[in-house]
Amino acid sequence: MAELCGQRIVEVEIEGDDELAGTVRTLRFVEEHPEEADPHLPTAPLERRLLCAVAGMVAEAIATGREDLDDGSEDLDAAVRLAIQVVGDCEKVIPFLALARSHAEDLLRRRWPVVKRLADELVARRRLSGEEVRRLLEPH
Numbered sequence: 001m002a003e004l005c006g007q008r009i010v011e012v013e014i015e016g017d018d019e020l021a022g023t024v025r026t027l028r029f030v031e032e033h034p035e036e037a038d039p040h041l042p043t044a045p046l047e048r049r050l051l052c053a054v055a056g057m058v059a060e061a062i063a064t065g066r067e068d069l070d071d072g073s074e075d076l077d078a079a080v081r082l083a084i085q086v087v088g089d090c091e092k093v094i095p096f097l098a099l100a101r102s103h104a105e106d107l108l109r110r111r112w113p114v115v116k117r118l119a120d121e122l123v124a125r126r127r128l129s130g131e132e133v134r135r136l137l138e139p140h
Contacts, residue, residue: 001055003137004107005048013127046086050100051107053079058104059115 002009053075061067083093083100108115118136122128128136 001052001104001107003134004111005051007052009130009133011127011129012122012133014122015126044086046082047100050079050082050086051104053082054097054101054104055108058101059108059119062105062108062112063119 057073057075079097079100080093083096084090087093087096114137118128118133121132121136
């Protein structure tokens, strides 16, 4: 999702420790030109960051068949903070998160074979460079 939303991945690893399950290191969002923007993605930077925040939870839900988001995750905390910045009203956060989750799920399902291939490679190797990630994503 990070690459799809305009971030440049530096490294992805799933080695983790007692406190972290793994990390995705990225560079800041690159500036996009209007003619290069994917019409299916929100154009607001906060909304793109929100998609990135929920993408891991959504991918895990797709893979496991689980419906709910992980209540105790740092990603969910980050998503809530971003959603508050976008909607500005606590009453609107839950519906906005549901919309973001739905959008992320649609984007991931349309690209699921490549997401699965990336996940399988990551499980096998534990760490991938940004270039390796982009090579795996090339067909899409």
